[in-house]
Amino acid sequence: MAKYSSKDIEFFLVNGYSIVGLETDFEVSRRRITRETTVLSDTYEQHEDVGITGMDVSQDGFYDDAAGSSNAALVANGGAEVILSVAFEGNTEGQKCVCLEGPVQTSYQRGIAVKEFHRASAEYMANGEVEDCLILADLEARVADSNTSSQEEAASSTSGASGYLQVTNVTLGGYTNCVVKIQHSANDIDWADLITFTAATDRTAERVEVAAAITINKYLRVLWAWTGAGAAQSITFMAAMYRIPD
Amino acid sequence: MWIARTGLSVPDGPEEYAKQKRKQPYRERHVQPGERIAYLPKGSEWLIEQGHVEEVNDGKV
Numbered sequence: 670m671a672k673y674s675s676k677d678i679e680f681f682l683v684n685g686y687s688i689v690g691l692e693t694d695f696e697v698s699r700r701r702i703t704r705e706t707t708v709l710s711d712t713y714e715q716h717e718d719v720g721i722t723g724m725d726v727s728q729d730g731f732y733d734d735a736a737g738s739s740n741a742a743l744v745a746n747g748g749a750e751v752i753l754s755v756a757f758e759g760n761t762e763g764q765k766c767v768c769l770e771g772p773v774q775t776s777y778q779r780g781i782a783v784k785e786f787h788r789a790s791a792e793y794m795a796n797g798e799v800e801d802c803l804i805l806a807d808l809e810a811r812v813a814d815s816n817t818s819s820q821e822e823a824a825s826s827t828s829g830a831s832g833y834l835q836v837t838n839v840t841l842g843g844y845t846n847c848v849v850k851i852q853h854s855a856n857d858i859d860w861a862d863l864i865t866f867t868a869a870t871d872r873t874a875e876r877v878e879v880a881a882a883i884t885i886n887k888y889l890r891v892l893w894a895w896t897g898a899g900a901a902q903s904i905t906f907m908a909a910m911y912r913i914p915d
Numbered sequence: 916m917w918i919a920r921t922g923l924s925v926p927d928g929p930e931e932y933a934k935q936k937r938k939q940p941y942r943e944r945h946v947q948p949g950e951r952i953a954y955l956p957k958g959s960e961w962l963i964e965q966g967h968v969e970e971v972n973d974g975k976v
Contacts, residue, residue: 855961858935862922884965
């Protein structure tokens with residue numbers, strides 16, 4: 670058990686835009702939807718769970734019109750599903766981060782007040798789950814083909830999973846693209862591809878599901894490989910996975 | 916011999932497997948689906964059980 674604070678929010682990614690340096694508030698609320706079932710003769714009000722979990726997400730921060738900053742990240746997403754990832758426990762492989770399954774951005778507000786910096790805030794409505802993911806590749810720049818250290822989870826599973834990729838920058842240096850994969854292993858020696866994300870050529874974000882019934886082994890890692898030939902290539906990305914418990 | 920049914924990363928021969936066991940830097944071989952694999956180290960039965968590779972010719976090259 671450990672306590673965390675705002676200093677541990679080391680990445681805040683919206684569709685591949687890294688805006689942690691501008692955000693001041695972020696809130697994710699999960700709520701169970703209930704309906705009143707009070708009837709005649711009841712002495713006390715009654716409510717019953719209808720079996721649906723809702724989610725409300727909001728973020729608030731400073732307005733910045735620089736390329737790749739908060740305005741660019743939020744202004745064009747009205748009504749669109751976004752991929753949002755926040756590191757609650759630091760930007761460290763093996764730690765948890767929260768990733769949201771395609772919430773729909775319903776608003777983008779620019780707040781202006783005397784003697785204040787302009788604000789930029791957004792709100793989202795649920796369109797799926799809030800997934801507490803394991804960071805398999807922390808957010809950092811990577812160059813030549815390689816892989817991360819493996820992460821050992823408690824056990825294998827067969828109930829499915831979701832993998833998230835957030836690419837904040839790609840310098841191709843002549844290469845065609847960079848392919849990022851999540852691999853799994855039963856023995857930490859041989860590795861099989863579990864998720865292959867769409868080849869990245871620029872800033873991008875993607876969520877890929879692994880179907881139930883497929884065995885997902887206990888060891889996980891991320892591998893990246895450049896396609897083609899070139900020099901001085903670089904890709905900055907974060908990859909994480911949520912394993913649905915059996 | 917084995918045929919890969921999934922993209923794989925495996926030690927590139929017995930020496931590389933031994934290096935991996937000693938946690939020394941070693942070279943992996945990346946295999947695409949349909950490619951042949953001549954060497955699989957001990958403990959790799961899970962690849963066959965889960966359908967990531969298919970054994971052909973009784974495992975002989």
